Amino acid sequence: MSKFTWFSGRGPALTQLQLQRRGKLAEPCALDERPLQQQRLVILDLETSGLNMRRDQVLSIGAVVIDNGAIDLSQQFECTLQRLDHQASASTLIHGIAPSEIANGEEPAEALLSFMEFVGDSPLLAFHAEFDQRMLARALKQSLGYRLRHAFFDVAEIAPLVCPKANLPHAGLDDWTAHFGLQVQQRHHASADALVTAELALILFSKARQQQLDSLPALLQQLNSRRRQRAHSM
Template sequence: MSLFAWLRPATPALDEDVRRRLAQLPRPTALSVQSLREQRWVVLDLETSGLNLNRDQVLSIGAVAIEDGAIDFSQQFERTLHRPAQKTNPSVLIHGLGPDALAAGCDPGGALLELMEFIGDSPVLAFHAPFDQRMLARALKDSLGYRLQQVFVDVAELAPMLNPDTVLREAGLDDWIARFGLQVGERHHASADAQVTAELALILLSQARRQQLDSPLQLSLRLQQWRRRKTQLHSW
């Protein structure tokens, strides 16, 4: 075996049914010019064992769909993954996923495949989306040998862009929840966090429409402009 072959990550062994389902996953599409109300979005939240993108693991997944301009409560997704080797640490204690819950969790590969079937070709909304995107991408590659291609939009960027007069000290999810008076029964739980992020996203999408941003593509282009201005201001 060559050195390069040894260094290359092993491709996970998948049975025929899993390979068939992976092959049937729809190809993600680019952000469209259809109206924001017509776009189906999936709001995603991951609970992880920590914040290290290279070492920590996805422990639980929560997702909900926004369709026809509203949260579709018939389209919800929640899984705790089987992670029996995960040691209790401060991050695990925050979201309450103890050893018993992780030992009783779902097969990671099966849960991740079901998540991708749930997402379909929809763009994904998440608070601090780059983190969720990279953690999910690594989990999919490790468990299924699958390359994540979905478009992710960061709610943590949309909120300040659409509310330039709002100044928050931390501007975390809790701060925006408080800013708009949203109610959340349980924080740091994937399904509850996905739900409240979806409620926040609906407010922001409504604001976007009032600001003449009425398509996912327009919203994305405005975000790119906002990032460039922010970078220029910080470079002065």
């Protein structure tokens, strides 16, 4: 048996063990009416080589878990992906990951398999989630031939929805952390950003419950309604 299995076209080459692991990845769970405090949620942050979602690459992944209404520090994920052709750029000044660290990182297929095993069937949260979702989906497709179908929630959308009086409609993560007085250990570091995003999410979930938005479907319904209102006002 060959060590590698080649997919047609420009698909990735994976070992038999990697194929088996990919085949065992959990199907994403359907959103249900359980209270937010009973959900397992994975809070994700990516550091990338740039902001071009078609060209740039995922360099590191950081994630923490909210489970039973609290951040479970026993469930954390952190990984730097190997990119042999990576060179220092303007983005290096932001994320601070040295080219040598990236060259010695974990092979992308292994890193991404480990991350999706960590995620399991849980929904994902991120700040400005569209970027993380699209970058992760492209990395998974390129390295694993895997289609990402997990639900994503954007903390940057939830915040103004449940805190309209904050008057921060287009605020960034720094603005919201300052608004709630949260301490950030290290900005533009995937694990640190994931942790502070999780802290912010817990505050927002508490406010959501006070507004009878105590499930993921209820939150999604209100987010969709807000999107439609904004689209009609443009």
